[in-house]
Amino acid sequence: MTAFATLLSGSQTYRIADIAAVAGDSLLRLPMILRILLENVLRNGGEEQDASVAAILGWLADGRSDREIAFQPSRVLMHDTTCGPALVDIAGLRASLAEAGGDPNRLNPVLPVDVSTDHSLGVDVFARPDAMTLNMAHELKRNGERYRFMKWASQALDGVRVHPPGTGIMHTLNLERLASVVTIMPRDGQLWAMPDTLIGTDSHTPMINGIGVLAWGVGGLEAESVMFGMPVTMRVPEVVGVRLTGRLREGVLATDLALTVTERLRRIDLADRFVEFFGPGIAALSAGDRAVVANMTPEFGGNSGYFPIDARALDYLGQTGRSREQLALVEAYARRQKLWFDPAVEPRYTETITIHLDEIEVSLAGPRRPQDRIAAGRTAGALGLERYAATANTDRTSPPADGAVAIAAITSCTNTSDARLLIAAGLLARKARLRGLKPPCWVKTSLAPGSPTAERYLKRAGLLDDLEALGFGIVGYGCTTCIGNSGPLAPAMAGPVAAKQARPVAVLSGNRNFPGRVHSQIELAFLASPPLVIAFALAGDVNRNILQDPIGRDHAGADVRLADLWPTGPEIDAALARAREAGDFSRAYDAAEASADWAAFEAPGTALFPWDEASTYIRRPPFADFGRGTRLGHYAATPLLVLGDDITTDHISPAGAIGANSEAARYLVARREDPQDLNVFASRRGNWEVMLRGLFTNKSVRNLLDPDLPPGQTILAGSGERLPLRLAADRYAQEGRSVVIVAGERYGMGSSRDWAAKGVALLGIRAVLALSFERIHRSNLIGMGILPLRLPADHRPQSLGLKEDDTIEIDASVEAVAPRAAIGVRILRGGAEIDRFTAVAAVETNLECETLRIGGLLPLILRRHSTEPADQARRPTSLRPAGAPV
Numbered sequence: 001m002t003a004f005a006t007l008l009s010g011s012q013t014y015r016i017a018d019i020a021a022v023a024g025d026s027l028l029r030l031p032m033i034l035r036i037l038l039e040n041v042l043r044n045g046g047e048e049q050d051a052s053v054a055a056i057l058g059w060l061a062d063g064r065s066d067r068e069i070a071f072q073p074s075r076v077l078m079h080d081t082t083c084g085p086a087l088v089d090i091a092g093l094r095a096s097l098a099e100a101g102g103d104p105n106r107l108n109p110v111l112p113v114d115v116s117t118d119h120s121l122g123v124d125v126f127a128r129p130d131a132m133t134l135n136m137a138h139e140l141k142r143n144g145e146r147y148r149f150m151k152w153a154s155q156a157l158d159g160v161r162v163h164p165p166g167t168g169i170m171h172t173l174n175l176e177r178l179a180s181v182v183t184i185m186p187r188d189g190q191l192w193a194m195p196d197t198l199i200g201t202d203s204h205t206p207m208i209n210g211i212g213v214l215a216w217g218v219g220g221l222e223a224e225s226v227m228f229g230m231p232v233t234m235r236v237p238e239v240v241g242v243r244l245t246g247r248l249r250e251g252v253l254a255t256d257l258a259l260t261v262t263e264r265l266r267r268i269d270l271a272d273r274f275v276e277f278f279g280p281g282i283a284a285l286s287a288g289d290r291a292v293v294a295n296m297t298p299e300f301g302g303n304s305g306y307f308p309i310d311a312r313a314l315d316y317l318g319q320t321g322r323s324r325e326q327l328a329l330v331e332a333y334a335r336r337q338k339l340w341f342d343p344a345v346e347p348r349y350t351e352t353i354t355i356h357l358d359e360i361e362v363s364l365a366g367p368r369r370p371q372d373r374i375a376a377g378r379t380a381g382a383l384g385l386e387r388y389a390a391t392a393n394t395d396r397t398s399p400p401a402d403g404a405v406a407i408a409a410i411t412s413c414t415n416t417s418d419a420r421l422l423i424a425a426g427l428l429a430r431k432a433r434l435r436g437l438k439p440p441c442w443v444k445t446s447l448a449p450g451s452p453t454a455e456r457y458l459k460r461a462g463l464l465d466d467l468e469a470l471g472f473g474i475v476g477y478g479c480t481t482c483i484g485n486s487g488p489l490a491p492a493m494a495g496p497v498a499a500k501q502a503r504p505v506a507v508l509s510g511n512r513n514f515p516g517r518v519h520s521q522i523e524l525a526f527l528a529s530p531p532l533v534i535a536f537a538l539a540g541d542v543n544r545n546i547l548q549d550p551i552g553r554d555h556a557g558a559d560v561r562l563a564d565l566w567p568t569g570p571e572i573d574a575a576l577a578r579a580r581e582a583g584d585f586s587r588a589y590d591a592a593e594a595s596a597d598w599a600a601f602e603a604p605g606t607a608l609f610p611w612d613e614a615s616t617y618i619r620r621p622p623f624a625d626f627g628r629g630t631r632l633g634h635y636a637a638t639p640l641l642v643l644g645d646d647i648t649t650d651h652i653s654p655a656g657a658i659g660a661n662s663e664a665a666r667y668l669v670a671r672r673e674d675p676q677d678l679n680v681f682a683s684r685r686g687n688w689e690v691m692l693r694g695l696f697t698n699k700s701v702r703n704l705l706d707p708d709l710p711p712g713q714t715i716l717a718g719s720g721e722r723l724p725l726r727l728a729a730d731r732y733a734q735e736g737r738s739v740v741i742v743a744g745e746r747y748g749m750g751s752s753r754d755w756a757a758k759g760v761a762l763l764g765i766r767a768v769l770a771l772s773f774e775r776i777h778r779s780n781l782i783g784m785g786i787l788p789l790r791l792p793a794d795h796r797p798q799s800l801g802l803k804e805d806d807t808i809e810i811d812a813s814v815e816a817v818a819p820r821a822a823i824g825v826r827i828l829r830g831g832a833e834i835d836r837f838t839a840v841a842a843v844e845t846n847l848e849c850e851t852l853r854i855g856g857l858l859p860l861i862l863r864r865h866s867t868e869p870a871d872q873a874r875r876p877t878s879l880r881p882a883g884a885p886v
Helices: 019-029 032-044 049-061 080-099 131-142 144-156 170-178 205-211 220-227 254-265 280-284 287-295 311-319 324-336 376-383 419-434 453-460 464-469 491-498 530-539 569-579 583-593 596-600 663-669 688-694 725-735 755-762 775-783 846-854 857-867
Strands: 004-009 012-017 068-071 075-079 113-116 160-162 182-187 190-195 197-200 214-217 232-235 239-245 274-278 351-356 363-365 373-375 405-410 444-447 505-508 524-527 633-642 713-715 722-724 738-743 765-770 787-790 807-812 822-829 832-841
Touching: 004 324, 012 032, 012 324, 019 032, 019 049, 032 049, 032 068, 032 190, 032 214, 032 274, 049 068, 075 080, 075 170, 075 220, 080 113, 080 144, 080 220, 080 857, 113 170, 131 144, 144 160, 170 197, 170 205, 170 583, 182 324, 197 205, 197 220, 205 214, 205 287, 205 311, 220 775, 220 857, 232 846, 239 254, 239 280, 254 287, 254 351, 254 363, 254 373, 254 419, 287 311, 287 419, 311 324, 363 376, 373 376, 376 524, 405 530, 419 453, 419 464, 419 530, 419 569, 453 464, 453 569, 453 583, 505 530, 633 725, 633 765, 663 688, 688 755, 713 725, 722 725, 725 738, 738 807, 755 765, 755 775, 765 807, 775 787, 775 846, 775 857, 787 807, 846 857
Parallel strands: 012 190, 075 113, 075 197, 113 160, 197 214, 239 274, 239 351, 405 444, 405 505, 505 524, 633 738, 738 765, 765 787
Antiparallel strands: 004 012, 068 232, 182 190, 363 373, 363 524, 633 807, 713 722, 787 832, 807 822, 822 832
16 A cells, blocks of 8 residues: 555646545545545654544544544635734734844745735725725725735745735635645645645635635634644544535525525534535535535534535636636546545435425525524514515605614625626616616615626626616625625614614625624624625515515506516526626736735835834734743632623624724824724724724623623722723732633634634633633634633523622643643632532643643744744745646
């Protein structure tokens, strides 16, 4: 048996890791995900290679394993508001290394890093022809300092490539432009073919799983460690198989499938587990359909939502302009390595569920969580509102009331990356325009596609004019409304909302609808397909059965229902055929990359970044140094915050507009920033002072020490004072007190933002005790040296009844903390024990234990690079895979 072989594709011979020879008959029993991990450990070698191979093959015995393996992705993908803090960290680490007498140039990435610029674009202007131009002008003006810093990083750091504003959302860019499915890398004088693998600093990175690329989201801290050569260490993962049968019915779209999958999978525990789709139904789904489902991976709680490589994936590669040679290589490699999908083969999975595609209905999710799927006609009931009569009120002169649609946004990579969904929206818009329908004046409408190619294919299909006529003109290429950059409400809605005369909703084609996420004044939101977004915009409210009741009246005064407007499958297919042009993709991206505005930004040409203490965007972080030691130990702590279930990273670390009356605003205004234009928190993540002042200030956060506390405050033990968290944490630190956070289920769900952990670390938190953690945030906490502890199921925060003067004693010494170790906890009141229980360290690997012992990933990175050889011998010959897309 040999671990390596050759592969001939075209006229070129490649070296490959021969997983078929190593695994033998066991290979087809392994999930595709484990086949890719097997290839990775074989190709990358190392002292633990034999043990890792044995662990993966041994997994077949019962579908789980406690053995660790090291995974080394071929590239890293980031966006501007996760790369921003990461690059600020790296600049700080370089400064610390230089101050210690080291060479800052040692801190350089050892694999390619692509950075999109997509997370700060706001919808300031909408429903007018120059909306995109004006929004982009605002974007560049507000974020100039931040973009100059990113340009410095791209010049100072090897292999960091920044894609400028206007090139679209990172996941769409990856899907349409960057991903190769099978990549080529020079090594030891030979060309190696291997699976395209990556990690991304956004939870929706698994969108690329839709075309057979294994990837998942991580926090910025973990990405930094991988950039500098540390592997992703993980237990051999449990893999849940989702068997798909049948095909989607007429009128049912990929969004409906994604929301159904999210609903079903949230019923099972997917913490640190991977999901793989298989079964005969896969063949009935396009690559676009699959990408929509895979994008919702963080919403259904898994690490991945993997679809295997097949003819549909090759079709997509060809449609998006990949070369014939690349398509031939992908097929040859996938077939040779048994990574090509065979519907007749059913691998062994840890657990299996079945979803029948022909049972899926037109759906929405909401009004507060993405897993709360409902039939599209049940919105009024979901809000507890009365449904209008069958002859729905179409009076557009009355002011908006409860259930009125304040925002209707076709937004996010989730659904705008699938051309079929945008074409469907355009066809519905055309039919509505012909009937004379328009949204009422209180609805803020917008279209923000995932990439600049959308404008080209919508124009070619003749549908962009129809969308613009209904107010759905393109406002820019970025995340916009999906991450809270929705801009101000329409004037007709802003007044009633401010006066609390209306409780409005948002309807968006995004992936999250947590209260306050879309807009700080909107707590209720529904996720929907792009054509449904337009339908609700036309209706103006959700107080009706959108599938049955009229949504408006036409020129002749006749009722118009959704069935009159909904495009058929053949209509969508015909328009899509007219729209498609493979050359659009390279032309659109090349034009965006050639941005004159981006080229005009000047950046320092130095190895060390020149810090400016007066900057309100870029400040040297206090934690990017050799560290202050471990936070582990046996200690007595005071509860700073006690929280309920579903505390998201949006709740912990905001991303939307900086409120004029907030503590962060007062900080910025005191430094002469314009109080009318303070930008969004996401753009200020390079300034720790701003982010610290925004922690837990989401208006739906309740500190159970006293539920009447304003968000972002606590009660000081001993005195009973009510203080902002930052000030209370300072007082506790001066007194030498330790502090912890207690929370309920799914703590840290949502976005991957590492500031949710960095900010908590700056508060001095030593541990977070929660009933359960979402994977990425758990990892980020460890990356900042904070111990995550799982509470016993019967110890809900509400039932604990904790008070500010209570003491939580934790026995988490360095020696006691190991993967999934039992940790003793006592609660004392007035010095007397009132409860004693055992928590579980939510730590999965020995590297995570080492990180906690050191005090965080940044000190660990710095210590390793302060002692390693200057030539960094493990750096590959080329940071870019041979033939990688530009």
